Amino acid sequence: MRSRVRPISFVGLLFAVTSLAAGRAVASPAEKAQMDKPQMADLLKKVDERQNSQGDYRSLIYMVQKEKDKVDVAYEAEVLRRSKDQKFIILFLQPKTSQGQGYLRVDQNLWFYDPSVGRWERRTERERIGGTNSRRSDFDESRLAQEYDPAWVGEGKLGKYDSVTLKLTGKEGVDLAFPVVKIWVDKDSDNVLKREEYALSGRLMRTSYYPKWSKVYSDSKGADVWFPQEIHFFDEIEKQNSTHIVIKSVDLKTLPENIFTKAWLEEKSR
Amino acid sequence: MAAFFNFFAVRSVDLLVAFRNLLQHTRRTLFLGGAIVAVTAMMVLLRGLSAGTQETMLRSATTLMTGHVNVGGFYKVTEGTAAPVVTDYLKVLEIVKRSVPELDYAAARGRGWAKIVSDTGSIQCGVSGIDIRSEPGFKEAVEILSGNLQDLAKPDTILIFESQAKKLDVKVGDALTISAPTTRGVNNTADVRVVAIARDLGLLSGFNVYVPSDTLRALYRLSPDATGALMLHLKPKFIDQAPAIVARLRKDLEAAGYRIMDADPHPFFMKFDKVSREEWTGQKLDVTSWQDEMAFFNWTLQAVSGLSVIVLTILLAIIVIGIMNTMWIAIRERTREIGTLRAIGMQREQVVRQFLLEALMLGAFATLVGAAIGAAAGLGVNAAQIPVPVAGQLFLLSTHFFVSIHPVALVTAAFTITLVTGLAALYPSLRAAQLEPVTAMQHFG
Numbered sequence: 001m002r003s004r005v006r007p008i009s010f011v012g013l014l015f016a017v018t019s020l021a022a023g024r025a026v027a028s029p030a031e032k033a034q035m036d037k038p039q040m041a042d043l044l045k046k047v048d049e050r051q052n053s054q055g056d057y058r059s060l061i062y063m064v065q066k067e068k069d070k071v072d073v074a075y076e077a078e079v080l081r082r083s084k085d086q087k088f089i090i091l092f093l094q095p096k097t098s099q100g101q102g103y104l105r106v107d108q109n110l111w112f113y114d115p116s117v118g119r120w121e122r123r124t125e126r127e128r129i130g131g132t133n134s135r136r137s138d139f140d141e142s143r144l145a146q147e148y149d150p151a152w153v154g155e156g157k158l159g160k161y162d163s164v165t166l167k168l169t170g171k172e173g174v175d176l177a178f179p180v181v182k183i184w185v186d187k188d189s190d191n192v193l194k195r196e197e198y199a200l201s202g203r204l205m206r207t208s209y210y211p212k213w214s215k216v217y218s219d220s221k222g223a224d225v226w227f228p229q230e231i232h233f234f235d236e237i238e239k240q241n242s243t244h245i246v247i248k249s250v251d252l253k254t255l256p257e258n259i260f261t262k263a264w265l266e267e268k269s270r
Numbered sequence: 271m272a273a274f275f276n277f278f279a280v281r282s283v284d285l286l287v288a289f290r291n292l293l294q295h296t297r298r299t300l301f302l303g304g305a306i307v308a309v310t311a312m313m314v315l316l317r318g319l320s321a322g323t324q325e326t327m328l329r330s331a332t333t334l335m336t337g338h339v340n341v342g343g344f345y346k347v348t349e350g351t352a353a354p355v356v357t358d359y360l361k362v363l364e365i366v367k368r369s370v371p372e373l374d375y376a377a378a379r380g381r382g383w384a385k386i387v388s389d390t391g392s393i394q395c396g397v398s399g400i401d402i403r404s405e406p407g408f409k410e411a412v413e414i415l416s417g418n419l420q421d422l423a424k425p426d427t428i429l430i431f432e433s434q435a436k437k438l439d440v441k442v443g444d445a446l447t448i449s450a451p452t453t454r455g456v457n458n459t460a461d462v463r464v465v466a467i468a469r470d471l472g473l474l475s476g477f478n479v480y481v482p483s484d485t486l487r488a489l490y491r492l493s494p495d496a497t498g499a500l501m502l503h504l505k506p507k508f509i510d511q512a513p514a515i516v517a518r519l520r521k522d523l524e525a526a527g528y529r530i531m532d533a534d535p536h537p538f539f540m541k542f543d544k545v546s547r548e549e550w551t552g553q554k555l556d557v558t559s560w561q562d563e564m565a566f567f568n569w570t571l572q573a574v575s576g577l578s579v580i581v582l583t584i585l586l587a588i589i590v591i592g593i594m595n596t597m598w599i600a601i602r603e604r605t606r607e608i609g610t611l612r613a614i615g616m617q618r619e620q621v622v623r624q625f626l627l628e629a630l631m632l633g634a635f636a637t638l639v640g641a642a643i644g645a646a647a648g649l650g651v652n653a654a655q656i657p658v659p660v661a662g663q664l665f666l667l668s669t670h671f672f673v674s675i676h677p678v679a680l681v682t683a684a685f686t687i688t689l690v691t692g693l694a695a696l697y698p699s700l701r702a703a704q705l706e707p708v709t710a711m712q713h714f715g
Contacts, residue, residue, distance in 0.1 A: 123350070126451060177451075178457055197457075200459075203459045238392050
């Protein structure tokens with residue numbers, strides 16, 4: 001039985017997203033003070049560094065998957081990650097049908113565990129998480145500077161925000177879910193406001209909005225770590241489908257050493 | 271020679287007497303004969319349905335998703351990423367041609383799994399890359415409702431089935447988007463135009479669409495020398511030998527230096543998880559028969575066959591009980607007659623023969639009529655194109671009921687039920703023969 005509970009109130013969220021989306025019309029990036037390559041690379045590094053904790057990370061996420069002719073499905077999950085060795089876990093807590101399922105990333109491999117069959121399956125890192133329109137990379141540390149080469153698109157207004165728009169192309173040899181991405185970066189905060197993700201064919205596949213950002217102080221980093229409180233994914237192939245995510249309870253304390261193991265996830269799944 | 275004619279004359283008389291006895295007891299004969307006719311017709315229909323299901327499955331499967339023998343396999347870029355791809359397939363084809371003289375023709379088919387999206391809906395299904403010019407069997411098996419199958423040779427086109435067209439709400443000329451990750455997991459799309467809509471071919475047609483091989487290669491970013499599988503279509507008389515050909519081909523490919531996956535009687539799409547868990551990279555080939563690729567539907571055949579056996583057993587049991595009961599009644603009614611015949615010199619074995627002949631004659635006539643009715647009903651069902659309810663399509667793998675009528679099956683049904691009729695009459699006949707003439711002649715009732 002899939003949960004019909006909607007843990008997120010979307011009234012405020014939709015207002016924020018709408019204002020960003022509406023901004024698209026007036027925000028056709030005008031070509032003003034164009035950044036050069038090093039400046040764009042620096043901007044990407046800044047975007048990454050602001051979000052990276054350089055330690056451990058734990059948060060709760062609430063996701064709602066909306067699909068045409070289907071009942072909305074709400075998920076609650078716990079995300080755990082460790083910067084040092086790029087380990088990562090998503091453990092589903094709700095709904096009951098998904099309870100105990102989890103993804104574990106170790107040694108560049110993404111594993112999926114389903115307690116109902118008690119089996120681990122190796123998955124591609126770029127697959128959809130829990131059948132939603134989100135990917136592992138959406139919850140992991142930002143690695144834009146490592147994974148993409150930037151190109152200048154322009155700058156302009158996105159809603160009420162002054163933003164810079166860059167076109168990012170995947171670096172040679174790096175496997176990415178979306179080989180081309182356009183990002184709108186807030187000029188004041190260096191937070192990403194919007195992403196457009198394209199297929200190899202050049203077709204727009206997904207548009208994401210990041211209307212709310214928040215920060216937590218990290219002892220390991222000795223500085224604030226920024227994280228999006230909300231992410232909204234809109235499927236551009238199947239226009240009626242969307243995924244809405246709220247991130248809560250971000251905790252940057254050091255996690256126990258044994259967490260990022262299959263045994264830990266299996267234990268938690270019982 | 272005289273002895274032969276004498277023997278023949280006696281038997282002719284026996285047959286004539288048996289026939290007259292059947293005519294004399296019209297009501298009993300019609301009642302019992304009617305039951306045998308019904309059972310025979312039912313047996314012909316049930317066996318026809320079972321055979322029809324198997325034939326439909328073979329025809330659908332070998333048109334849509336498998337050859338009689340397949341050389342497929344997986345290519346793993348990394349240990350965790352498996353793609354159903356055969357690289358450098360022309361080399362593999364050379365070995366196949368040498369190893370399989372029973373080959374009629376081979377088709378290289380691309381294999382994929384993708385989301386097909388229209389303006390109003392979407393479906394997830396298998397995508398096959400096909401070179402329509404090199405697959406003569408496909409043209410014969412697929413009935414085009416609108417559009418032109420030959421247009422599938424043009425780039426960025428697609429053939430879909432009527433139920434898919436209904437779900438996607440598209441017609442010939444409309445555009446669709448195919449969305450799938452490449453073998454490296456990078457998202458990609460292909461925009462295609464519907465050029466043909468085919469009549470549904472059972473449940474399987476809901477799981478497949480067809481695009482030109484090059485469109486599929488572009489979607490998955492495959493090189494021109496890569497394909498999904500080589501589907502080998504055997505000459506008709508060798509189709510039954512598919513498992514032996516699979517075993518031979520496995521050996522020959524291994525001898526040629528290819529790594530071969532362990533034999534696993536499942537379709538390729540059920541092997542992804544297993545292959546992804548295994549720690550190897552590069553190419554491994556897999557050789558399967560059509561039965562392997564259709565293993566997930568074998569239960570359908572078993573269910574239909576099992577159901578037929580249960581129903582027929584019940585019907586035959588009813589017939590046996592009916593015949594024995596009727597024979598007992600006949601013996602009771604004809605006890606004085608038996609006594610008189612015994613008194614004027616009829617031997618015990620002649621009495622047995624008389625009753626058995628009656629039963630066998632009734633069985634033979636009734637089963638012939640039953641087989642004819644069953645065959646006519648089966649042909650009528652086929653001609654009427656009676657649609658199978660959607661839920662039933664899962665079992666019968668067809669959108670319409672199809673009854674396969676073969677002369678051998680008709681003869682077998684008639685012979686089996688006649689034999690059962692004779693056996694059922696044996697015990698009552700033996701009891702009748704044991705009656706003492708004096709006792710029998712004094713019998714009233």
